[in-house]
Amino acid sequence: MLTNEEVAQTIINQFGETVSDFDDPYDLLTFSTDRDHIVSVISYLKEHPVYKVGFLTDITAVHYPDSTGKEFCVVYHLHSLTNNFRLRIKVYLQADDVHVPTVIPLFAGANWMERETFDLFGIIFDGHPDLRRILNMEEMDYHPMLKQFPLEDDTRKDKIDALFGR
Amino acid sequence: MISEDLNIAKKNATGSELPARNDNGPVQYVNELTTLNLGPTHPATHGIFQNILQMDGEKIVSGEQTIGYIHRAFEKIAERRPFYQITTLTDRMNYCSSPINNMGWHMTVEKLLGVDIPKRAQYIRVIMMELARLSDHLICNGILGVDTGAFTGFLYIYQERENIYDIYEEVCGARLTTNMGRIGGMERDLSPTAIRKIKELLVRFPKVLTEFENLFNRNRIFMDRVVNVGGITAERALSYGFTGPNLRAAGVDYDVRVMNPYSSYQDFEFDIPVGQSGDTYDRFMVRNEEMRQSLRIIQQAIDNLPEGPHYADAPQYYLPPKQEVYKNMEALIYHFKIVMGEIDAPVGEVYHAVEGGNGELGFYLISDGGRTPYRLHFRRPCFIYYQAYPEMCKGLTLSDAIVIMSSMNVIAGELDA
Numbered sequence: 275m276l277t278n279e280e281v282a283q284t285i286i287n288q289f290g291e292t293v294s295d296f297d298d299p300y301d302l303l304t305f306s307t308d309r310d311h312i313v314s315v316i317s318y319l320k321e322h323p324v325y326k327v328g329f330l331t332d333i334t335a336v337h338y339p340d341s342t343g344k345e346f347c348v349v350y351h352l353h354s355l356t357n358n359f360r361l362r363i364k365v366y367l368q369a370d371d372v373h374v375p376t377v378i379p380l381f382a383g384a385n386w387m388e389r390e391t392f393d394l395f396g397i398i399f400d401g402h403p404d405l406r407r408i409l410n411m412e413e414m415d416y417h418p419m420l421k422q423f424p425l426e427d428d429t430r431k432d433k434i435d436a437l438f439g440r
Numbered sequence: 441m442i443s444e445d446l447n448i449a450k451k452n453a454t455g456s457e458l459p460a461r462n463d464n465g466p467v468q469y470v471n472e473l474t475t476l477n478l479g480p481t482h483p484a485t486h487g488i489f490q491n492i493l494q495m496d497g498e499k500i501v502s503g504e505q506t507i508g509y510i511h512r513a514f515e516k517i518a519e520r521r522p523f524y525q526i527t528t529l530t531d532r533m534n535y536c537s538s539p540i541n542n543m544g545w546h547m548t549v550e551k552l553l554g555v556d557i558p559k560r561a562q563y564i565r566v567i568m569m570e571l572a573r574l575s576d577h578l579i580c581n582g583i584l585g586v587d588t589g590a591f592t593g594f595l596y597i598y599q600e601r602e603n604i605y606d607i608y609e610e611v612c613g614a615r616l617t618t619n620m621g622r623i624g625g626m627e628r629d630l631s632p633t634a635i636r637k638i639k640e641l642l643v644r645f646p647k648v649l650t651e652f653e654n655l656f657n658r659n660r661i662f663m664d665r666v667v668n669v670g671g672i673t674a675e676r677a678l679s680y681g682f683t684g685p686n687l688r689a690a691g692v693d694y695d696v697r698v699m700n701p702y703s704s705y706q707d708f709e710f711d712i713p714v715g716q717s718g719d720t721y722d723r724f725m726v727r728n729e730e731m732r733q734s735l736r737i738i739q740q741a742i743d744n745l746p747e748g749p750h751y752a753d754a755p756q757y758y759l760p761p762k763q764e765v766y767k768n769m770e771a772l773i774y775h776f777k778i779v780m781g782e783i784d785a786p787v788g789e790v791y792h793a794v795e796g797g798n799g800e801l802g803f804y805l806i807s808d809g810g811r812t813p814y815r816l817h818f819r820r821p822c823f824i825y826y827q828a829y830p831e832m833c834k835g836l837t838l839s840d841a842i843v844i845m846s847s848m849n850v851i852a853g854e855l856d857a
Contacts, residue, residue: 329678383681390823409511426520
C-alpha cells in the first residue's frame with residue numbers, strides 16, 4: 275500500500291523544483307507541475323517499476339479568471355490499478371498562452387478528453403492529431419465553460435447574484 | 441473492387457464479355473470506398489450519435505464518430521445550482537441506471553461536507569444501486585439480442601425491468617429519472633411494500649435470468665454473430681480508459697466497488713466476473729454474471745438490513761421531514777436554508793468514483809465555499825470508451841459494427857452530458 279508521502283517524496287527526488295504545491299485533499303495526492311514537464315512526469319509515473327500509474331482516469335480544466343497568471347488549470351487524474359493509488363496533477367496556464375502538450379502517445383483515451391477540454395475551455399493541446407470541437411458544433415466561436423459567460427440572462431432582474439448568490 | 445465485381449457479374453449473365461462503354465470515355469476501375477452514415481437517428485444506435493463509416497464493400501475500413509447531439513451543458517448548469525438541485529442533472533446522464541448516478545453525487549457531496557451516513561441508509565443505497573445495475577445490464581443484453589435478431593429475450597426480460605421500476609416508484613416516487621435519495625441519506629425508509637417487492641424480485645429474477653441465458657448462451661446463431669467480434673486486448677482497453685463490464689470482459693478485474701469500497705460495499709461478498717478476449721460474447725457473459733452477483737448483494741443487504749435511522753444526524757445538510765417543518769422552528773430554519781442553497785460547504789476539491797452501469801462514474805467537484813460548485817466535472821465512462829469504437833470494428837462487417845455498439849452499452853445521455 276503506497277502512502278501519499280512516499281510517492282510525493284519520490285516525485286520530488288526525481289523532478290526537484292519543477293513539481294510543487296503538494297497536498298492531499300480528501301486523501302488524494304495532488305501536486306502541480308509546468309507544461310514542459312507534464313509529459314515527463316506522467317510517463318515517469320507510468321514507467322515506474324513499482325508505482326505503475328498506468329490508467330488515465332480523466333483530463334479536465336478549471337477556469338480561475340481572478341488569479342492573474344494562473345487563469346487556467348488543466349487537471350489530470352491518474353490511477354495505478356496495481357497499487358490502487360490515485361493522484362491528481364495540475365498544470366497552471368496563463369490566459370494568453372493556453373498551450374499544453376498532448377498525452378495521447380501515453381494514453382490513447384486522452385484523445386477525446388483533450389478534445390472536450392479544448393471545446394469547453396479553449397485549452398490547446400500541442401501535438402493532438404485532431405483537435406476539433408466534440409460536444410458543441412464546429413461553428414461556435416467561443417468556449418462556453420469560461421466564467422465570463424453567464425448562464426442566466428443578464429436582463430433578468432429576479433435572478434441577480436446580489437440577492438441569490440452565485 | 442465493387443465495379444470489378446459488377447463487371448464479372450455482367451459477363452456471366454450474358455455469357456459473353458460486354459464491350460467497354462465508350463460513349464463517355466473508358467470505364468475507370470478505381471478502388472472506391474463507400475461512405476455510410478450510421479446514425480444520428482438510426483434505431484440501431486440506441487441514442488442520437490453519428491458514425492461515418494468508410495466501407496469497402498461490406499468491410500469497414502475506418503470510422504469517425506460525431507457526438508454531442510444531446511449535449512445539455514450539465515457542467516455549466518451545475519455551476520449555477522445549489523448542490524441538492526444537481527441530483528436531477530445526474531439522473532439524465534445514464535438514464536438506464538439513474539439511482540447509481542444519484543447516489544454517486546450524494547456521496548461526493550457527503551465526502552466534501554464530511555457527513556457520515558448510518559449503516560441502514562448505506563445498505564438501502566446499495567440495494568437501489570444494484571437494482572439499477574440489474575436494469576442497466578438487462579437493457580444492454582436484451583438489446584444485444586434484438587440486434588442479433590432475437591426479440592423474444594428482450595421482451596421477456598423487460599417485464600423484470602418494469603418490476604424494478606415499480607420498486608423505484610415505491611422508494612422515491614419516480615421511475616426513470618429517479619432523483620432518489622438526499623444529501624445525507626435517503627428521503628424515506630424502505631416501506632414494507634418495497635421490501636416485499638424486492639424479496640419477490642429476488643425469488644423471481646434468477647429464474648428469468650436463467651431462461652434468458654438458456655435462450656442465448658449456447659445459441660448457435662447468437663454465438664456466430666458475437667464470438668470473436670469486436671475483441672480488444674486488456675492493454676488497449678486500459679490505454680483507452682475502459683472501465684466497467686467492457687474492461688472486465690477484456691480480462692482486467694477492476695471494479696470500483698472492490699478497489700475503493702463506498703457505501704459499505706466491503707460488507708458484502710460477491711465475485712467480479714472477468715472475460716478473456718474482450719469480444720462481444722465476453723461482454724454479454726460478463727454482464728449476465730454481474731446480474732447474478734448483483735442479486736447476491738441485494739440478498740445479503742436485505743437479509744442483514746441494519747436497524748436505525750435512514751439519514752445522517754446532520755440537520756444543516758439533510759432536508760428535515762415536512763411535518764417537522766410545520767411544528768419545529770429549527771426544522772423550518774434548516775428547511776429554508778437548504779432549499780435556498782445556503783449550506784456551509786467547505787472549500788475543497790473532491791474526486792469520488794462509483795461503479796456505474798457501464799464503468800467508473802467519477803465526480804470531480806471543486807467548491808469555493810459558495811452555494812454552488814465552483815466547478816463540477818463528470819467522468820462519464822461511455823464518453824471515454826466510445827472513442828475505441830472505430831478501432832474495434834475495423835475490418836469487420838456492418839452487421840458486426842451494430843452488434844459491437846450495442847454490446848458496449850453506449851448511452852447517449854451519458855456520452856454527451
